[in-house]
Amino acid sequence: MRMKAVILLGGPQKGTRFRPLSLDVPKPLFPIAGFPMVHHHIEACAKLEEIEEILLVGFYQPSDALNRFIRRQRQIIGKPISYLQEYTMLGTAGCLYHFRDVITSGDPDAFFVLYSDVFCEFPLREILDFRAKFMQFIMMTVEVPREQSKYYGCAGIDHKTNEVVHYIDKPETFVSRDINAGVYFFTMEIFSDIGALFQKRHRPSFAEPIARQINLLDIEDSKETVFDNYSPLQQTLGRIFFEKDVFPILATRGKLFAYKCDRFWMSIKSAGSALYANRAILETYKKTHPDRLTDHPGCIGTVSIHRTAEVDATAVLGPYVTIGAGVVVGPGVRVKNSIVLEGATLKDHCCILNSIIGWHSVVGEWARVEGTPTELDPNAPHATTDNFYLFDEDGRLRPSITILGRDVIIPPEVVIRNSIVMPNKDLSRGFKNQILL
Structure with missing residues (x-):
């Protein structure tokens, strides 16, 4: 199987709880256990021989720090690594749909998606071994205490088939202790499902024409961007999220399956969690990188x-x-x-x-x-x-x-x-x- 990996970095509007540390570097580049946060994701993806290319997607400006990081990672990892910058915040699914031509180039069979603000041992190989041929979309889940579940996307899972039969993001009442862990496996059919959502919202010609206009736009001749011509409501219609928009629909159609991970996992939302992640990663070095x-x-x-x-x-x-x-x-x-x-x-x-x-x-x-x-x-x-x-x-x-x-x-x-x-x-x-x- 030929694959790619996509790591979602977010943007400067996110990660406000990470300040003042994110005032100097983008949150994904903040060093934890001696390396930028997203380095641990890239390293995990590079270990999987099926992954031929790694794509970083975010709304951060391509600064010198980000460019230097990517160049170093290419040298260390030995695989193609590219940064794709969103022209506006498109949502976790919308950004993938916008860059679908890049993701599908070279005809890969599938791809992984990882959120940059989660840390675990990234059991990518285990997910591939777990996957049956009929499973087109897989979400990694972890189990949290009942009182914690309301902070995450909750999945109702048929434990006999591993099918996600119900999904709701940050519910007001208890739904399930199984939560979305921010690691996904998708076949290319995911773009059809996301595209159908855009069409349902009556946002005409969202991806290709607007992207083409922006590329051709002479910024020096016009101080407006293409999106200045849309109302705030129209701009919001272009944002598609896996958690709020895609997964609830996939769960009703029998397309989404869960890989339940019982190993360490955490969400890095604040500086306090970064310090705890530092502790966890240093512990993993004992068996993975004792030389560090x-x-x-x-x-x-x-x-x-x-x-x-x-x-x-x-x-x-x-x-x-x-x-x-x-x-x-x-x-x-x-x-x-x-x-x-x-x-x-x-x-x-x-x-x-x-x-x-x-x-x-x-x-x-x-x-x-x-x-x-x-x-x-x-x-x-x-x-x-x-x-x-x-x-x-x-x-x-x-x-x-x-x-x-x-x-x-x-x-x-x-x-x-x-x-x-x-x-x-x-x-x-x-x-x-x-x-x-």
Whole structure:
């Protein structure tokens, strides 16, 4: 079977809960366990020999950072990797339909779709082995506690046939503990089903003519785009989502099947979940990439240190710590359950607990940066949504991890606890339970 993989990156309008970290890099490029988030998806796809090409689809501008990332991935993976930019947010299904000519070029038999903000062991081979010939569309599902299910798309599954007989996105009442895990297998017939939805909405000539007009449009001669000629309602009609539009229909037609995954899975929606994902990925390195874990004498448990980082021999790191490129860790420093991003400096005897230290930030001598660790119920490994909201129902900041944005300076001998510090802040004193704008 000849296949492709499509990884959906989203766009800058999404991932607001990931700020201030997403102010500097697109969320999919935020480094977790030493690599950009979407690197783990690409790496999983590359292991499957049937996948001949990997396509990244998103609404992000093709920045230097994104272009450099793609070039590096091509060299590392050795397979074609391309970025397809949406001209407007088209929805999870609409963007695939818009780029269907690219996806179907070369006559592949099928393709995988992965959401960039989910992490698991990506059992792509297992899904192929599970698939029967009559299964054209497969959704990976995981089981979550009853109270968690309302945050996801819920699937009613016939457990004898694995057919999804009912699907509803984020229901108000309990439907099922089996939820959409953001990994799909599709044959090319999926484009017929999505196309039928466009026709049903009476959006004439949506994909090809508009795409052709945009390509031919001379931007210098006109400040308007083609979509400026449509009302907001008309623009909304062009957005098609698997979760809200496609899957409910497929479930009524007997076309959608479920692969139930019983291994670790999580949704990375916020910085708090990114720190927990860092912990989970470091644990997977024990069996998948032991070479990515360090044997520094001061390390406890799973720790990853970039080869260009400078770590004093008296520093104690771990467990669950990632040290980025060019980081300087001074004498007597203690770091636990944290991510320290590229270029940061941790000065003598400072203490970093349950925190993310931003790019080129400086933590002074004997300072303490501490957050409240995010913990999951060990009996519910897929419960990842309501644990990571920053605010409670009354609008108060929950105790959470501490995040320092880019170029933040923490003075010596102060304590920063359960706070979020926006980029370029030079603090003069300690703070607790604050968002510092």
